[in-house]
Amino acid sequence: MYNFSMKRFYDFFIQKAQDYYSTNPKIGRGDFFTSPELDEAFGKSIAYFLKDYLDTFDNPKILELGAGNGIMAKDILEVLDIPYIIYETSPYLTDVQRSLLKDKNVVWISSLELVDAFEGVVLSNEFFDALGIAPVKDKMELYIESSKELWQEPHEDTKKIIDILQIDDAYYELPIDSFYIYEKISRILRKGYMLTIDYGYKTSPRKNTIRGYKNSKIVQNIYTDEIFDITYMVDFSMLQRIGEHFGFKNVFLKKQRDFLIEIPYFVKTLEEVCQEEDAYSIERCSRLKNLILSMGESFYVLLQEKP
Numbered sequence: 001m002y003n004f005s006m007k008r009f010y011d012f013f014i015q016k017a018q019d020y021y022s023t024n025p026k027i028g029r030g031d032f033f034t035s036p037e038l039d040e041a042f043g044k045s046i047a048y049f050l051k052d053y054l055d056t057f058d059n060p061k062i063l064e065l066g067a068g069n070g071i072m073a074k075d076i077l078e079v080l081d082i083p084y085i086i087y088e089t090s091p092y093l094t095d096v097q098r099s100l101l102k103d104k105n106v107v108w109i110s111s112l113e114l115v116d117a118f119e120g121v122v123l124s125n126e127f128f129d130a131l132g133i134a135p136v137k138d139k140m141e142l143y144i145e146s147s148k149e150l151w152q153e154p155h156e157d158t159k160k161i162i163d164i165l166q167i168d169d170a171y172y173e174l175p176i177d178s179f180y181i182y183e184k185i186s187r188i189l190r191k192g193y194m195l196t197i198d199y200g201y202k203t204s205p206r207k208n209t210i211r212g213y214k215n216s217k218i219v220q221n222i223y224t225d226e227i228f229d230i231t232y233m234v235d236f237s238m239l240q241r242i243g244e245h246f247g248f249k250n251v252f253l254k255k256q257r258d259f260l261i262e263i264p265y266f267v268k269t270l271e272e273v274c275q276e277e278d279a280y281s282i283e284r285c286s287r288l289k290n291l292i293l294s295m296g297e298s299f300y301v302l303l304q305e306k307p
Contacts, residue, residue: 005145006143006144006145006150006152007143007144007145008134008141008142008143008144008155009133009134009135009141009142009143009144009149010132010133010134010141010155010158010176011132012144013132013133013210013230014132014177016212016222016228016230017130017132017230019227020227020228020229020230021090021092021093021130034068034072034125034126035072035125035126035197035256035291035295035299036068036071036072036075036125037069037071038287038288038290038291038295039284039287039288039291040071040075040078041265041266041269041270041288041291042072042075042260042291043071043072043073043074043075043076044075044076044078044079044265045260045263045265045266045269046072046075046076046123046195047075047076047077047078047079047080048079048263048264048265049259049263050062050076050080050121050123050195051079051080053121053192053193054080054082054120054121057119057120057191057192058119059118059119060082060118060119060120060121060192061082061083061084061085061118061119061120061121062076062080062082062083062084062085062120062121062122062123063085063086063087063115063118063120063121063122063123063188063189064084064085064086064087064122064123064124065087065122065123065124065127065181066087066088066089066124066126066127066130067086067087067088067093067097068093068125068126069093069096069097069100070086070093070096070097070100070101071100072125073086073097073101073104073106074100074101074104077101077104077105077106081105082105082120083105083107084104084105084106084107085106085107085108085109085115086106086107086108086109087109087110087112087115088108088109088110089110094108094110112181112184112185112188113184115188116188117187117188117189117190118188118189118190118192119189119190119191119192120189120192120193121192121193121194121195122185122189122192122193122194122195123194123195124194124195124196124197124198125197125198126197126198126199127196127198128175128178128181128196128198128234128239129198129199129200129231129232129233129234130231131175131176131177131178131181132176132177133173133174133175133176133177133210133232134154134155134158134173134174134176135171135172135173135174135208135210136154136158136162136167136171136172136173136174137151137170137171137172138151138169138170139154139162139167139169140152140153140154141153141154141155141158144223147223157176158174158176161174161176161179162174164245165238165241165242165245170204170206171206171207171208172204172206172235172238173208173209173210173232173235174238175234175235175238175239175242178238178239178242179242182239182242182243182245182246182248183246185246185306186246186247186248186306189306190306191306191307192305192306193251193303193304193305193306194243194248194302194303194304194306195301195302195303196236196239196301196302196303196304197256197299197300197301197302198234198236198299198300199233199234199295199298199299199300200233200234200235200236200299200300201233201234201235201236201237201300202236202237202253202300203235203236203237204235204237204238205233205235209232209233210222210230210231210232211230211231211232212228212229212230212231213228213229213231214226214227214228214229234300236253236300236302239302240253240302240304243304247306247307248304248305248306249304249305249306249307250302250303250304251303251304251305252301252302252303253300253301253302253303254300254301255296255297255299255300255301256291256292256295256296256297256299256300256301257291257292257293257296257297258296259301260291260292260296261292269288270285270288270289270292273285273288274288274289
């Protein structure tokens with residue numbers, strides 16, 4: 001068991017996430033997999049979708065938040081010839097990405113303060129679900145003491161965001177770190193778009209969605225010193241409200257299924273692959289269908305504009 005005096009759940013969550021990613025990252029292997037791992041058509045479809053938006057700028061760039069193992073960046077850069085920035089705080093994952101993208105026009109940063117202002121797109125896939133949150137119920141914040149949950153007066157930082165976002169008395173998983181990511185992005189993105197892909201809810205479920213996963217199984221007690229992936233379901237209505245606060249306009253919010261089937265490249269690839277009868281094509285057809293069936297239902301795509 002964790003042996004600690006009372007601390008914010010927010011701090012506990014961050015520490016668990018850091019322990020997991022710094023000690024034994026398994027993106028795509030064992031604990032979970034992401035859409036880019038399923039098929040190259042995912043990243044390439046995003047590239048074709050973004051192309052029309054990027055063509056409206058003279059010298060656009062793409063900034064990817066938390067690029068995982070770099071597969072999505074690789075697939076995007078096989079379609080687009082564009083300067084690419086990766087924000088990554090994990091040294092391990094940065095090394096993995098550098099190895100995969102060594103021949104691409106990519107720059108790595110470990111702090112968003114290091115990015116010069118630019119026009120273009122800020123892109124993320126399964127990034128916000130790993131950022132620090134503060135569970136809030138009836139405007140009281142969750143604290144932990146000796147593995148026991150206690151609801152206390154909220155931290156000053158939590159109070160500030162509650163007031164800004166005008167949170168009511170229901171249960172929320174307040175995305176504190178997401179709030180500050182948006183604040184930083186609003187400063188460096190002169191003009192452009194944010195494309196956010198993650199699993200979650202269109203509107204707040206107002207219930208506990210925090211889960212631990214290890215070897216594709218739910219961890220029954222998250223208050224242990226065992227290392228596992230800790231995550232939660234993203235409340236997209238909250239990201240919309242945060243974006244609006246920092247000057248972003250909501251262009252659309254749709255399920256990943258609807259997003260992908262509106263991209264001609266993806267539909268063509270799906271049709272061509274699923275017409276073939278060899279073993280590789282049959283397996284690939286199944287993976288492509290997964291992107292629009294099970295994952296297509298649980299994942300959302302949010303496009304926001306910085307005018």
